Amino acid sequence: MAKLNFGGVEENVVTREEFPLQKAQETLKDEVVAVIGYGVQGPGQALNQKDNGINVIVGQRKNSKSWDKAVADGFVPGETLFEIEEALQKGTIICYLLSDAAQIEYWPKVKQHLTAGKALYFSHGFGITFNERTGIVPPADVDVFLVAPKGSGTSLRRMFLQDRGLNSSFAVYQDATGKARERVTALGIAIGSGYLFETDFKKEVFSDLAGERGTLMGAVQGIFAAQYDVLRKNGHSPSEAFNETVEELTQSLMPLVAENGMDWMYANCSTTAQRGALDWWKRFRDATSPLFEELYDNVAKGNEAQRSIDSNSKPDYREKLEVELTELRESEMWRAGKTVRSLRPENN
Ligand SMILES: NC(=O)c1ccc[n+]([C@@H]2O[C@H](COP(=O)([O-])OP(=O)(O)OC[C@H]3O[C@@H](n4cnc5c(N)ncnc54)[C@H](O)[C@@H]3O)[C@@H](O)[C@H]2O)c1
Ligand SMILES: CC(C)(O)[C@@H](O)C(=O)O
Ligand SMILES: [Mg+2]
Ligand SMILES: [Mg+2]
Secondary structure: OEEEEEOOEEEEEEEOOOOOHHHHHHHOOOOOEEEEOOOOHHHHHHHHHHHOOOOEEEEOOOOOHHHHHHHHOOOOEOOOEEOHHHHHHHOOEEEEOOOHHHHHHHHHHHHHOOOOOOEEEEOOOHHHHOHHHHOOOOOOOOEEEEEEEOOOHHHHHHHHHOOOOEEEEEEEEEOOOOOHHHHHHHHHHHOOEEEEEEOOHHHHHHHHHHHHHOOOOHHHHHHHHHHHHHHHHOOOOHHHHHHHHHHHHHHHHHHHHHHHOHHHHHHOOOHHHHHHHHHHHHHHHHHHHHHHHHHHHHHHOOHHHHHHHHHHOOOOHHHHHHHHHHHHHOOHHHHHHHHHHHOOHHHO
């Protein structure tokens, strides 16, 4: 395992050079990897493993859109695609990729099929860390570990097809066979991770829940909306407000940050912009810090997990979700964004 220095702190990282695909194939050659659930992570992880020559099967409810998608993606009913229970029985490694709420409902069935020596794999620390709420307590004689891609399953697949890997976190919670570390590392490489960063279940879920509610998804939409509204109230047109809030960020400036960091992006803007950004960033940090503290506290107390469980376990959760997504989609800002996107060369 490589030790890399991140801003002065040494951490364990598994690289593809040290654990190449051939080693992953060799490690998994006698395993049947059962991917349970074919939503967002399921397709990315199952297809990447299939293309990487791993013996992978999919378990999904028949007569569902996800079943049809698995068929369209090349999984064959009765050969590599089964009802959930049959896949659970066949798998020696169970990749539990139902939604976090659905994992609670199916747990009694999964547990039944976790015979000695099998492995239970997650892509989140949720079910285990909050097991007082989820009831997910695995038997002692199975391995339990996670590989959590740090990005959408859609990106995992896209980056695999571009021959790039998406970074993932990994952790071992229970090593019953003495091979848990080898197994989880092999799976991490097989699903298409670029690098594997070591963590534990609790750290993974706390950081993940905070990140997606914060800068990755919740905070970014909140800040976009606030700036867009102020510009509109001050007489700017929708296109001007959208370009200055979202389009320039995603199309021009974030790719520069991704390439070489914030200081480099700043250095490639005017001295006027630099002066203003350097004056204002600490004020934005100080204004939002209390909210991030409150968010982390809610995550650590389990409140965020409970809210997800409560809302996503309801039979009508998809309909309710669609109402909220429609509110975003139909907002003036994102309708303006649709028109702005349509102007990109790849879209016209
Ligand atoms: N979505 C991502 O890109 C992403 C990224 C990293 C980690 N994760 C984690 O991966 C795991 C899977 O997440 P996902 O977003 O792919 O899940 P998802 O919400 O897309 O659902 C996955 C599958 O669960 C099935 N499902 C939902 N409710 C069900 C029920 N009541 N009974 C049976 N099946 C049901 C759906 O049909 C679908 O096939 C979660 O632990 C999640 O936190 C997801
Ligand atoms: C893709 C994300 C936001 O990183 C993941 O954590 C999820 O829950 O979907
Ligand atoms: Mg998440
Ligand atoms: Mg995440």
